[in-house]
Amino acid sequence: MAYIRVEEGESIEHALRRFRRSVQRENILRDAKRRAHFVKPGERRRAKEAAARRRWRRRLRRLMSD
Numbered sequence: 001m002a003y004i005r006v007e008e009g010e011s012i013e014h015a016l017r018r019f020r021r022s023v024q025r026e027n028i029l030r031d032a033k034r035r036a037h038f039v040k041p042g043e044r045r046r047a048k049e050a051a052a053r054r055r056w057r058r059r060l061r062r063l064m065s066d
Helices: 014-027 026-033 041-065
Strands: none
Touching: 014 026
């Protein structure tokens, strides 16, 4: 869980900026979006395989262009 301590004399804007940075660094929002709805194991596997195919094609394209 991300938390910060607001220092004495620190503006709220600066503290909020530090908090947002810590949330982003800990990947809290990405994790919350991922857990927002249930994904069946088969769907997760198919998405993972599709991502691997995209990476492979991208890598192949880079090798062909060089």
